[in-house]
Amino acid sequence: xxxxxxxxxxxxxxxxxxxxxxxxxxxxxxxxxxxxxxxxxxxxxxxxxxxxxxxxxxxxxxxxxxxxxxxxxxxxxxxxxxxxxxxxxxxxxxxxxxxxxxxxxxxxxxxxxxxxxxxxxxxxxxxxxxxxxxxxxxxxxxxxxxxxxxxxxxxxxxxxxxxxxxxxxxxxxxxxxxxxxxxxxxxxxxxxxxxxxxxxxxxxxxxxxxxxxxxxxxxxxxxxxxxxxxxxxxxxxxxxxxxxxxxxxxxxxxxxxxxxxxxxxxxxxxxxxxxxxxxxxx
Amino acid sequence: xxxxxxxxxxxxxxxxxxxxxxxxxxxxxxxxxxxxxxxxxxxxxxxxxxxxxxxxxxxxxxxxxxxxxxxxxxxxxxxxxxxxxxxxxxxxxxxxxxxxxxxxxxxxxxxxxxxxxxxxxxxxxxxxxxxxxxxxxxxxxxxxxxxxxxxxxxxxxxxxxxxxxxxxxxxxxxxxxxxxxxxxxxxxxxxxxxxxxxxxxxxxxxxxxxxxxxxxxxxxxxxxxxxxxxxxxxxxxxxxxxxxxxxxxxxxxxxxxxxxxxxxxxxxxxxxxxxxxxxxxx
Numbered sequence: 001x002x003x004x005x006x007x008x009x010x011x012x013x014x015x016x017x018x019x020x021x022x023x024x025x026x027x028x029x030x031x032x033x034x035x036x037x038x039x040x041x042x043x044x045x046x047x048x049x050x051x052x053x054x055x056x057x058x059x060x061x062x063x064x065x066x067x068x069x070x071x072x073x074x075x076x077x078x079x080x081x082x083x084x085x086x087x088x089x090x091x092x093x094x095x096x097x098x099x100x101x102x103x104x105x106x107x108x109x110x111x112x113x114x115x116x117x118x119x120x121x122x123x124x125x126x127x128x129x130x131x132x133x134x135x136x137x138x139x140x141x142x143x144x145x146x147x148x149x150x151x152x153x154x155x156x157x158x159x160x161x162x163x164x165x166x167x168x169x170x171x172x173x174x175x176x177x178x179x180x181x182x183x184x185x186x187x188x189x190x191x192x193x194x195x196x197x198x199x200x201x202x203x204x205x206x207x208x209x210x211x212x213x214x215x216x217x218x219x220x221x222x223x224x225x226x227x228x229x230x231x232x233x234x235x236x237x238x239x240x241x242x243x244x245x246x247x248x249x250x251x252x253x254x255x256x257x258x259x260x261x262x263x264x265x266x267x268x269x270x271x272x273x274x275x276x277x278x279x280x281x282x
Numbered sequence: 283x284x285x286x287x288x289x290x291x292x293x294x295x296x297x298x299x300x301x302x303x304x305x306x307x308x309x310x311x312x313x314x315x316x317x318x319x320x321x322x323x324x325x326x327x328x329x330x331x332x333x334x335x336x337x338x339x340x341x342x343x344x345x346x347x348x349x350x351x352x353x354x355x356x357x358x359x360x361x362x363x364x365x366x367x368x369x370x371x372x373x374x375x376x377x378x379x380x381x382x383x384x385x386x387x388x389x390x391x392x393x394x395x396x397x398x399x400x401x402x403x404x405x406x407x408x409x410x411x412x413x414x415x416x417x418x419x420x421x422x423x424x425x426x427x428x429x430x431x432x433x434x435x436x437x438x439x440x441x442x443x444x445x446x447x448x449x450x451x452x453x454x455x456x457x458x459x460x461x462x463x464x465x466x467x468x469x470x471x472x473x474x475x476x477x478x479x480x481x482x483x484x485x486x487x488x489x490x491x492x493x494x495x496x497x498x499x500x501x502x503x504x505x506x507x508x509x510x511x512x513x514x515x516x517x518x519x520x521x522x523x524x525x526x527x528x529x530x531x532x533x534x535x536x537x538x539x540x541x542x543x544x545x546x547x548x549x550x551x552x553x554x555x556x557x558x559x560x561x562x563x564x
Contacts, residue, residue, distance in 0.1 A: 113523075118523075126444070129444075129451055129452050130452075130453075160511070160515060161511060162408070162411075162510045162511050162513075162514035162515075169411055170411050170412075170510065171412075172511050197514070197518065198514065198515045198518035198519060198522075199518045199521070199522060202518075202522060202523075203518075203522045205545070206522075206545060209544070209545050225511070225515065226511045227509070227511060227512070228444045228452065229442070229443060229444050229452075229454050229507070229508045229509060229511070229512040230509070230511040230512040230514075230515045230516075231444075231515075232444035232479070232480065232512075233442060233444075233480045233507065233512045233513075233515065233516040234512075234515040234516050234519050236479065236480035236481045236484075236485075237480060237516050237519050237520060237524075238519060238523075239481070240480075240481060240484060240485045240488075241395075241400075241484075241520075241524050242519075242523050242524060262491065263487070263488060263491050
């Protein structure tokens with residue numbers, strides 16, 4: 001994004017000195033966005049361009065400060081600092097805060113292999129525990145929206161299960177079929193297929209070997225996982241054992257929500273910020 | 283295993299020319315084991331040492347031939363040829379065939395990163411769909427048995443979930459605690475912890491960062507997955523995107539069952555055979 005003028009502002013709830021140093025300063029240097037920051041520590045941000053800091057008495061105040069910045073349209077993205085995720089999500093879900101959209105909130109991750117061979121939009125590895133069919137439809141829509149916002153015109157969406165045929169004994173395969181049927185009847189400018197196995201979705205050789213008849217032949221853009229365990233185990237396997245840059249945001253509220261963790265690399269943190277910026281709905 | 287005299291015999295149900303060329307010949311050349319093979323094709327095995335072939339009229343006969351070879355103790359391992367997995371497993375589960383043990387049948391995979399950095403015993407990525415606590419206990423025992431049989435004295439066993447604390451909203455975390463409690467009361471010469479997340483189980487840095495208090499600090503030997511979807515998605519991510527040799531067997535019957543697939547590399551096929559040989563119960 002270097003060379004692009006920052007036009008978006010991120011409100012951070014509960015920032016501390018670590019977050020300023022490890023995240024805000026590098027983002028400000030790259031001129032990715034402006035910041036309105038709420039924290040409980042004494043922090044001087046006068047040397048950081050496009051950055052405004054408010055010291056609060058309590059963590060609750062940092063959250064309400066960030067929420068108000070978004071409500072007042074001074075910020076278009078909200079980000080979690082050193083506070084519990086549930087605090088921020090509760091504030092977003094609270095009706096009187098008017099930040100809820102009609103949609104389901106879901107975590108959407110974008111995985112870029114460092115060798116450039118793969119880019120996957122994946123959802124939901126961390127928020128919805130055991131989504132039902134209606135929730136999986138909204139999770140899929142959120143992920144498709146993200147795919148389009150990062151430039152994939154008509155994404156190929158794989159509704160993953162452990163099999164590629166419906167088995168009444170495996171609920172995830174039944175659900176995947178129901179979600180696929182929904183999108184067949186309600187087109188969303190995407191190719192949505194399921195149930196489909198991870199190897200057919202991501203490995204062309206497997207798709208051919210298994211004679212998979214669909215349009216996805218190892219080239220899925222969007223991976224919808226059947227439950228939080230499968231998403232989480234796969235996500236962490238990729239994070240820790242495949243060289244990749246992984247970004248993520250919570251999608252479905254009126255503003256994207258950024259939840260980076262301290263163990264994320266700087267590349268991944270900045271990629272999450274850029275992902276949120278790309279997914280601002282005006 | 284080169285230099286070791288073959289002492290075990292594998293009965294193959296439903297072998298075809300492909301299996302003979304791609305699997306039996308390389309195994310025979312390495313003198314890993316002997317074979318008693320049942321198939322429907324005309325196949326000449328006279329030039330393969332330690333190999334006996336019986337032509338059958340039907341696929342059913344190839345299965346019953348292999349089962350009888352095991353029953354008569356002429357073979358100590360049974361292997362699936364070009365037949366449906368369910369055919370072979372049905373025969374093994376049929377009471378009158380007397381091949382069932384008291385235990386649950388489960389798929390156990392051994393994953394060796396090619397760079398030598400990791401070895402994981404993982405279960406169950408393919409057989410038990412949504413195991414309950416009692417089944418997860420038996421799945422864990424089968425996997426621990428395999429870990430010991432491949433030389434891990436007191437394996438560290440991670441009962442995986444998406445979290446490392448029990449959450450009543452996430453059944454897999456509740457189950458993991460119940461399984462861990464069972465092993466605390468009924469020691470099995472293993473360190474069994476759960477619920478535990480994949481990053482704590484396999485990444486020392488994450489274990490420290492998250493201040494995980496257990497004995498597993500990124501160094502789990504055995505990974506027990508909460509359901510078939512999570513096992514399958516993780517397994518296929520590893521298979522296709524992390525350079526590794528993956529072997530596997532069905533454990534819990536009186537003999538190990540080998541189910542290699544054609545898309546497996548020769549290395550993985552032979553590793554599966556060796557894994558089965560290491561897990562013969564005399």
